[in-house]
Ligand SMILES: Nc1nc2c(ncn2[C@@H]2O[C@H](COP(=O)(O)OP(=O)(O)OP(=O)(O)O)[C@@H](O)[C@H]2O)c(=O)[nH]1
């Protein structure tokens with residue numbers, strides 16, 4: 001059994017909870033989500049849960065519980081119960097839905113850190129790393145870079161230098177689950193009550209790292225007969241895992257697309273040096289492409305800013321602007337459809353009243 005604090009509870013949630021003034025409910029945290037079927041963990045154990053009340057009818061998709069959310073829960077017996085309400089989130093991590101649709105999908109809620117995992121073989125890719133950095137910074141999540149499969153790499157120092165050049169303030173942990181190099185160092189980043197999401201392409205070793213952290217002892221203790229993880233962990237769906245030593249890991253199956261949403265802040269934080277340069281440009285809205293007296297163009301000419309880095313910035317910025325525009329258009333359309341529907345309803349009501 002875990003305490004609420006071990007599960008990630010803090011003052012923010014306590015305040016939200018008190019404001020609800022619920023009597024027959026307890027706080028619980030979502031472990032997995034499968035359509036309207038949930039698994040959650042509370043101080044009293046793990047339960048299967050279904051939605052009730054307003055969550056069942058007339059809730060916006062984004063208000064429905066996601067992995068990592070705190071909810072108001074009522075147990076029916078020692079295995080099942082109902083979810084009444086989702087507590088306001090401290091934050092959440094979203095990405096653009098896969099495919100053409102320009103709308104956001106929440107991956108998980110209430111996250112402190114993101115382990116951005118790449119493997120040190122052909123998967124290593126600075127530009128992909130920038131994409132993840134942008135998205136997690138946007139949602140106030142601290143990025144930590146994990147470089148796995150160091151056993152397969154003979155130019156580790158160069159690769160670390162490449163990352164330090166683009167993300168000087170981000171911690172980097174090289175490791176190998178295979179020969180256990182660096183694994184204990186990563187554990188120091190996992191603190192009691194902290195929620196960490198694993199992000200990275202399929203096959204980089206996210207599940208292997210999580211399995212390692214769960215440790216053999218985890219399976220041996222009787223405590224886990226009802227615990228989150230039975231047997232070896234493989235990712236087929238998103239899942240929140242509570243470590244016996246403390247710390248909450250959210251595994252996330254590797255997706256081919258990790259599309260950006262509207263990420264103005266994330267871009268500014270990830271490409272901080274471009275931001276600093278831009279302040280010296282002659283024009284306030286300088287696009288750094290054809291304006292005179294552009295400090296970014298000067299830096300490119302001098303070689304202090306690399307062309308690859310700048311092109312990556314422009315590409316991610318375009319993607320974000322594209323999302324923002326289409327999303328705005330879509331919402332506007334939804335709104336006007338809503339208005340039209342309402343006015344039709346009102347019209348028929350008037351007719352009835354005559
Ligand atoms: N050589 C080497 N192989 C590793 C290491 N870590 C994991 N692997 C292997 O890489 C493969 C993929 O590992 P997973 O842990 O399943 O990768 P994942 O990131 O969870 O993948 P998805 O669940 O598909 O997102 C497996 O065959 C692992 O045995 C490592 O440090 N070195």
Ligand SMILES: [Zn+2]
Pocket residue numbers: 278281282286287288289291293294295296297
């Ligand atoms: Zn400029």
